[in-house]
Amino acid sequence: MSKPDTTASDTAAPAPAASDTAASDSAALDHRLQALVGKPTGPTVTAPDLVNLPMIHHWVEAMGDFNPVYVDDAAARKEGFDGIIAPPTMLQAWIMRGLRTSLEMDRARVSGEARGDSPNDLLMAMLDDAGFTSVVATNCDQHYERPLVPGDQLQVTSVIDSVSGEKATGLGVGHFVTTRSEYTDQNGDPVATMLFRILKFRPREKAPEPKVRPRRPRPALTQDNRFFFEGAKEHKLLIQRCSNCGTLRHPPRPACATCQSFEWDALTASGRGTIYSFTVNHYPQVPAFDYPLVVALVELEEGTRLVANVAGITPETVAIGMPVIATFEAFDDDLTLPVFRPVTEAPATTETEKS
Amino acid sequence: MSPETSTANPTTLRFEEVSVGDHLPEVPVPLTRTLIVSTAIASRDYQDVHHDSVLAVERGSKDIFMNILSTNGIVGRYVTDWSGPGAVLTDVNIRLGAPNYPDDTMTLTGSVTEVDPASGVDGKGAVVVTLRGANGLGDHVTGTVRLLLPTGDTEAGR
Numbered sequence: 001m002s003k004p005d006t007t008a009s010d011t012a013a014p015a016p017a018a019s020d021t022a023a024s025d026s027a028a029l030d031h032r033l034q035a036l037v038g039k040p041t042g043p044t045v046t047a048p049d050l051v052n053l054p055m056i057h058h059w060v061e062a063m064g065d066f067n068p069v070y071v072d073d074a075a076a077r078k079e080g081f082d083g084i085i086a087p088p089t090m091l092q093a094w095i096m097r098g099l100r101t102s103l104e105m106d107r108a109r110v111s112g113e114a115r116g117d118s119p120n121d122l123l124m125a126m127l128d129d130a131g132f133t134s135v136v137a138t139n140c141d142q143h144y145e146r147p148l149v150p151g152d153q154l155q156v157t158s159v160i161d162s163v164s165g166e167k168a169t170g171l172g173v174g175h176f177v178t179t180r181s182e183y184t185d186q187n188g189d190p191v192a193t194m195l196f197r198i199l200k201f202r203p204r205e206k207a208p209e210p211k212v213r214p215r216r217p218r219p220a221l222t223q224d225n226r227f228f229f230e231g232a233k234e235h236k237l238l239i240q241r242c243s244n245c246g247t248l249r250h251p252p253r254p255a256c257a258t259c260q261s262f263e264w265d266a267l268t269a270s271g272r273g274t275i276y277s278f279t280v281n282h283y284p285q286v287p288a289f290d291y292p293l294v295v296a297l298v299e300l301e302e303g304t305r306l307v308a309n310v311a312g313i314t315p316e317t318v319a320i321g322m323p324v325i326a327t328f329e330a331f332d333d334d335l336t337l338p339v340f341r342p343v344t345e346a347p348a349t350t351e352t353e354k355s
Numbered sequence: 356m357s358p359e360t361s362t363a364n365p366t367t368l369r370f371e372e373v374s375v376g377d378h379l380p381e382v383p384v385p386l387t388r389t390l391i392v393s394t395a396i397a398s399r400d401y402q403d404v405h406h407d408s409v410l411a412v413e414r415g416s417k418d419i420f421m422n423i424l425s426t427n428g429i430v431g432r433y434v435t436d437w438s439g440p441g442a443v444l445t446d447v448n449i450r451l452g453a454p455n456y457p458d459d460t461m462t463l464t465g466s467v468t469e470v471d472p473a474s475g476v477d478g479k480g481a482v483v484v485t486l487r488g489a490n491g492l493g494d495h496v497t498g499t500v501r502l503l504l505p506t507g508d509t510e511a512g513r
Contacts, residue, residue, distance in 0.1 A: 055397075062390070062397035063425070065432040066361035069440045079367060079441035080505065088444040089431035092424050096399035103401075134415070137423040141448040203415055 026166055029130050033123065033163040033175065040159050041179055042118035047094045047154040051086050056150075059090055085147035091183065091192050094154045119160060123177065127200040132174050139178075139197035145190055153186040161195065168283045174201025216288040216331050225252040227266055233336045235328040238266040239304050250304035271326035273300040273340070280315040288331075294318050298340050312341045367441030370472065370480030370504040379437045379465040379484065384429060386421070386490065388457045394425035408457075421455035426488070426496050433463045434484055434500045442502040443479065449498035453490055461490045468499070472506070479503035 049055065053071075060070050068075035069085055076084050086094075097105075127133075148154070164176040176199055183192040219229055224240075231238035240252045244261035255262050276299040280292045294310045296318070310318060311329075324340040331337065362380070384390070388408075395405035400422045403410040411419045427447055435442055455461055465486030472480045481503055488496040 058397040059428065062393040063428040063432050064361070064384075064390075065428070065435075066363045067432070067435050067440045075440065087428065087431060089424075089427040089447055090398070092427075093398040096424075098399055099401045106403075137451060139448075139450050140423055140427060141446070142427070143446050144444060147443065 025130075029126065030165055032126055036119045036123050036160050037163055038159060039119040040157065041120035042116070042158070044155055044157045045095050047156075048098060049094070051094060051148045051150050051152040051154070053084070053150055055093065056084075056086055056090070059087055059093065063087075081147065083149060085149055086152075088144045088147060089142070090148070091142055091144070091194065094148070095156050095183075120158075120179075123160060123163070124200070127175060127177075131202045132200040134172070134174075134201050134203045136171060136199050136201070137196070138176065138199050139195070141195040143193045145192060148185075148191060152191070154183055154191070155185075156181050156183050158182075167199075169199060169201065171199065172201040172204040173283075174199045214287045216335055216337075217286070218335065222252075224254055228252055229336075231266065231268075232328060232338055233330075235336070237269040237271050237300075237326045237338050239269050239300070239302055240264050241267045248302055248304050250306055267302065269300050269302050269326070271300075271338075272343075273298045273324055273326070275299075275310070275318065275320055275322045275324060275340075276305055277320060278310070278318050280318070296324070296340060298324055306338075308338050308340050310340045310342070317342075361436070363436040364439045367439030368437075368504055370470070370482065370506045373467055373470055373482050373504065375467050375470055377467040379433070379463075379467075379486070382433055382436070382463045384461045384463060384488070386455050386457055386459045386461055388419070391419055391421050391425070391455065391457055394428060395422045398422060398424035398428070400424055416454070418456045421495075423449075423451060426451065426455070429461075429463075430486065430488070430496060430498060430500065433465065433486065433488075434502060437465075437484075438482075438502060438504060442504055444500060444502050445481070446501035447498070448500075449496050451496055452494040453492035455490055455495050456492075459490045459492070461488045461495050463488045478506050480506050 056070055059065075060067070065087065067087075069079050069081055070076075070087050071084065073083050076082075158179045158181040161178040161180040162176075163178075166173060166175060176197055178195060178197045181194045181196065182190060183194070185191050219225070221229065227240075228238055239248050239250055241248050241264060242256035242259060242261055243263035243265050245256060245259040247256055247258040248267065249257065256264070276297045278294060278296040280294055281289075282292050285291050292315045294313055294315060295307060296310045297305050297307055298310075299305045308326075310324065311327075323343040325343050326338045327341055328336055329339045362382070392406045395401075402422070404414055404416055405411075405419055405422045408419045411417075426449060430449060431444060431447060434444070463486060465484050467482055468485040469483035470480065471482075481501060484500045484502070486496075486498060486500065487494055
């Protein structure tokens with residue numbers, strides 16, 4: 001995800017950023033999650049039933065699979081197998097816990113009783129407690145050493161293979177959790193492996209419009225940059241100018257880079273410029289802003305550049321080189337900032353310099 | 356996917372008959388409630404979001420949706436319907452996207468992206484199929500399936 005460029009200038013549009021508290025909470029969670037990587041998810045699970053024909057029949061009928069090698073011994077032998085084989089993709093079905101245990105686990109979860117204490121239970125509880133309550137399977141990679149046949153008894157041992165950092169996805173923000181499972185047969189021989197990845201995420205909510213919109217972040221005012229924001233309140237776009245050699249500079253700073261003079265005054269810019277570069281910010285979202293948020297680096301016709309929001313434009317229509325003009329928006333009693341808008345018509349006769 | 360009929364290939368393809376770039380037939384899979392529920396139960400997945408539309412909606416889903424084990428099963432079926440019954444699947448790697456909700460159709464397409472005679476064993480050669488299953492919302496599944504096909508043009512090759 002792109003973020004606003006905060007290096008060029010941070011005077012006009014303070015960059016939205018996650019609060020320090022949120023960042024350190026997230027880091028602490030990451031640390032606890034990573035400590036579980038490499039641990040078994042829980043005890044080894046033995047399949048409740050041997051690989052068997054009735055379950056295979058249910059499977060192939062539901063899937064619409066007419067492959068005779070799954071149901072007809074003679075057909076399987078004709079194709080070079082030693083007899084009926086189970087559909088390879090049934091792998092997980094053999095170790096599923098079944099209805100009764102599913103219902104018991106649901107009951108326990110709803111009543112809040114008895115959270116398990118296996119590493120996988122701990123992992124899920126950590127993510128649940130951090131608000132990542134929803135889950136969706138995203139990847140499944142299965143490798144089969146041999147076809148399973150009726151009479152096989154599977155065992156599976158799984159380890160937590162990896163846990164990603166916090167990711168923004170189409171479903172919401174979350175963590176990817178990957179487990180690696182080793183399946184063995186009644187002789188302890190490996191028959192299959194599986195990598196299974198889920199996304200534990202915080203469902204994206206359609207939050208009701210807040211009654212009182214949070215205020216924009218305040219610029220950090222210094223004796224060097226205060227004039228810029230004072231000027232914005234009077235709807236003037238000011239550029240710092242060296243009193244000694246006349247060089248313009250932005251963002252504001254104490255000394256002229258050309259002649260090192262500390263003496264300066266300010267020029268009122270025309271407000272006309274072009275989009276030198278831009279980014280469209282989707283994430284992280286700060287309530288004071290509307291998203292997607294177009295943040296542009298505007299090159300003023302006087303030659304300096306500044307970072308500002310661009311209004312009256314969509315992420316699809318913003319383009320480098322687009323002519324823009326400064327307007328001023330009072331976000332609250334205390335904060336007025338230049339906001340650029342596209343110049344839709346050919347510019348009228350040039351305005352006279354106001355300064 | 357009518358339960359009464361099958362377009363499955365009854366004769367197993369020979370490894371030599373397959374080339375990179377070969378297309379698998381396009382197969383539309385009507386996503387009926389019966390399909391979604393029966394495949395979930397056949398895979399012993401009793402999570403309510405796969406069979407109870409009222410609870411699925413309560414949990415924030417649009418409707419019930421297909422479980423990943425069933426996607427695996429249908430992907431496996433799609434490949435062996437093309438290859439014929441004697442293929443041996445060695446790898447099924449899938450990535451899930453848009454959910455398979457009822458009353459939509461998932462259309463499966465695929466093509467051969469790798470053939471590797473050296474990787475085969477016991478008179479078999481390895482083939483990789485890259486496939487996609489798209490529904491009205493977008494790609495439900497993308498992935499690859501690796502399978503072994505018999506080599507040689509006689510029964511002895513099996």
